[in-house]
Amino acid sequence: MLAIRLVVDPATSDTVVLPVHPGGDAAAATTAVTALHLPADALAEAAALLATAENADAAGAVQPLPRPLRIPSRLLLVGIGTGDEAAWRSAGAALARTCTGETSVTIAMPVDASPRAVRGLAEGLWLASYRFRMPDADTDPPTLREIAVAVADAAPYEGALAAARTTARATRLARDLTNTPSSLKNPAWFAAEVEAAAAEHPGLSVTVREPAQLAAEGFGGILAVGRGSARGPRLVELAWRPEEAGATPKHVVLIGKGITFDTGGISIKPRDAMKLMRKDMGGAAAVIAATIGAAALRLPVRVTALAPLAENMVSGSAFRPGDVIRHYNGVTSETTNSDAEGRLVLADALAYAVDRLAPDVLIDLATLTGANAVALGKRTAALYSENGELAGSVVAAADEAGERAWRMPLATDYVEYLGSELADLYSAPDRGAGSVTAALFLREFTGALRDRWVHIDMSAPSWAEGNDGELTKGATGWGARTLLRWLATVTS
Numbered sequence: 001m002l003a004i005r006l007v008v009d010p011a012t013s014d015t016v017v018l019p020v021h022p023g024g025d026a027a028a029a030t031t032a033v034t035a036l037h038l039p040a041d042a043l044a045e046a047a048a049l050l051a052t053a054e055n056a057d058a059a060g061a062v063q064p065l066p067r068p069l070r071i072p073s074r075l076l077l078v079g080i081g082t083g084d085e086a087a088w089r090s091a092g093a094a095l096a097r098t099c100t101g102e103t104s105v106t107i108a109m110p111v112d113a114s115p116r117a118v119r120g121l122a123e124g125l126w127l128a129s130y131r132f133r134m135p136d137a138d139t140d141p142p143t144l145r146e147i148a149v150a151v152a153d154a155a156p157y158e159g160a161l162a163a164a165r166t167t168a169r170a171t172r173l174a175r176d177l178t179n180t181p182s183s184l185k186n187p188a189w190f191a192a193e194v195e196a197a198a199a200e201h202p203g204l205s206v207t208v209r210e211p212a213q214l215a216a217e218g219f220g221g222i223l224a225v226g227r228g229s230a231r232g233p234r235l236v237e238l239a240w241r242p243e244e245a246g247a248t249p250k251h252v253v254l255i256g257k258g259i260t261f262d263t264g265g266i267s268i269k270p271r272d273a274m275k276l277m278r279k280d281m282g283g284a285a286a287v288i289a290a291t292i293g294a295a296a297l298r299l300p301v302r303v304t305a306l307a308p309l310a311e312n313m314v315s316g317s318a319f320r321p322g323d324v325i326r327h328y329n330g331v332t333s334e335t336t337n338s339d340a341e342g343r344l345v346l347a348d349a350l351a352y353a354v355d356r357l358a359p360d361v362l363i364d365l366a367t368l369t370g371a372n373a374v375a376l377g378k379r380t381a382a383l384y385s386e387n388g389e390l391a392g393s394v395v396a397a398a399d400e401a402g403e404r405a406w407r408m409p410l411a412t413d414y415v416e417y418l419g420s421e422l423a424d425l426y427s428a429p430d431r432g433a434g435s436v437t438a439a440l441f442l443r444e445f446t447g448a449l450r451d452r453w454v455h456i457d458m459s460a461p462s463w464a465e466g467n468d469g470e471l472t473k474g475a476t477g478w479g480a481r482t483l484l485r486w487l488a489t490v491t492s
Helices: 026-030 040-052 085-098 115-128 155-179 187-198 211-217 220-226 277-296 342-357 371-376 388-401 412-418 434-443 447-452 480-487
Strands: 003-007 015-020 062-066 074-079 105-108 146-150 204-209 234-240 251-256 258-262 302-312 324-326 332-334 361-366 380-384 404-407 453-457
Touching (some): 003 115, 015 040, 040 074, 062 085, 074 085, 085 115, 115 155, 155 187, 155 277, 155 480, 187 234, 187 277, 187 302, 204 277, 211 220, 211 234, 220 302, 220 324, 220 342, 234 277, 234 342, 251 277, 251 342, 258 277, 258 342, 277 302, 277 361, 277 480, 302 342, 342 361, 342 434, 361 447, 371 380, 371 434, 380 388, 380 434, 388 404, 388 453, 388 480, 412 434, 434 453, 447 453
Parallel strands (some): 003 146, 015 074, 015 105, 251 302, 258 302, 380 404
Antiparallel strands (some): 204 234, 380 453
């Protein structure tokens, strides 16, 4: 991971980055930053460039100024827009791509920069410089190695940089887990990865339920979805319990859909729809990463992450449309579509959390429906909750984190669509409003926590088709940033 250092008296760098405010001229780009003792000719050249550049102040706009055979040998004028955290994140992402291959880079921060500016800058740098490597790869792709962030005094920014580092590491972990091909990634592999990552943080504990224990305890949904695969299902329970918290901390349970590959089962997907189904465990990756991040930050909130894991495969033992499944809490569902498997494993995990874990808040994340993208496009998750205050706090955390969520209605007149003649519920009624009816199905398993539950359908924003801001092509790790921001606001 790229090294980012706060420096007060930086050494001379080959490349120097100067931020540009809206309407900024050369003076605004140079006198308002930490003094780097730049030569007069460099400042004059920067002024000349800014005088002719269009929209140089736009967040993430980069104006390169080569200075061969001189020191510094290159200036980069980067726009920071309004100067808020999101704008600095855009600037950091643009710099990560512009500076690839550089050996020595110094970013001169404005003397009045807030800690949030440093956090946004660092997150943008770390997230946009992410590259997925296969676990057995023996070489690293060429990339920028180190950046010095020049400030007048490092102390005010150390906490912000540490928070950005933990957030970036959590997001990169979620991306790594999601990007890993399903030829390697199966429920047992995922569970082992969680155990290895958790071992690095005191206060984390891991419990893994294998098929025999799942059967003994009645996790019918997880078992049904996983029985078509030769690689059996698991339920991973990762717990963070802060010992240093003064009062009894609130308990938040995070649940993430963990389908390590989804063929659609008997209701098989077409080939094109199946090619990226290694991402169908993006919700599980996000909740695991966020819980590890909470431990790294020593947040004073108790967190339990549940990752119900299964491969949804086609075989003679695969579950069928029309099967009746008995879930953990005894509720039965008639499966109308074996490609709507995610809600079946989530239902078990939700019922288990309500019955055994006594949480104060319950949040689930899932790459659940294609209807998410139809309603909200590729960058926005659909959020459902009956608690307006809770929903608002999670949406606000997503906005601050640079992710987006939009609250959707839990329409009561759609509840009748869930009625089945054979079971308590249809799992996937084919009546339209697919994301809404999926949320309504899950709500039936929240029990007394119905008004303290949030469901997030993040199928669309879990994957990026190309580089875009701080996102790189492939898994985005959506949700890890949002959950960490939100967990940091939870008080006893």
